[in-house]
Amino acid sequence: MMPVDQDVSSIAHAIQLAVAPVFLLTGIAALLSVMTNRLGRVIDRARFVERLWHELNEAAQTGAREELCVLARRARFAYFAINLCTCAALLICAVVATLFVDVFVATNLKWLAGTFFFVAMVVLIGGLVSFLREVYLATHTLHIGPPL
Secondary structure, eight states: OOOHHHHHHHHHHHHHHHHHHHHHHHHHHHHHHHHHHHHHHHHHHHHHHHHHGGGSOHHHHHHHHHHHHHHHHHHHHHHHHHHHHHHHHHHHHHHHHHHHHHHHHTOOOHHHHHHHHHHHHHHHHHHHHHHHHHHHHHHHSOOOSSOO
């Protein structure tokens, strides 16, 4: 059994190691907030266009159909971004939990924590790429000005 002083210093060291991932979690939470707001706006716009559908003439319905297709693609990218970033956050939580289990059980799980962190970064990159694609679609299908 380890002396109490060594237990306290091990726990303190685990807390120090967990600080950076916890800050990363707050960053991911901020990203998720932005992503969910964007998804909400896409859904609101799609519902608005769908409500107006019966009032539109045939030419306007063609334009509305194209807009709904773009909105569906944007929603899909936002959905993937949210899911991937949420998975990254869960993996970061697994990193923190693994660091503490490593201290309390006195095992060598640092390789597992490193693997969780690496996978979290890969998944986060995927989420950010998906988010970037949604933003690209939004800006490249945007029309500002009077109808042509």
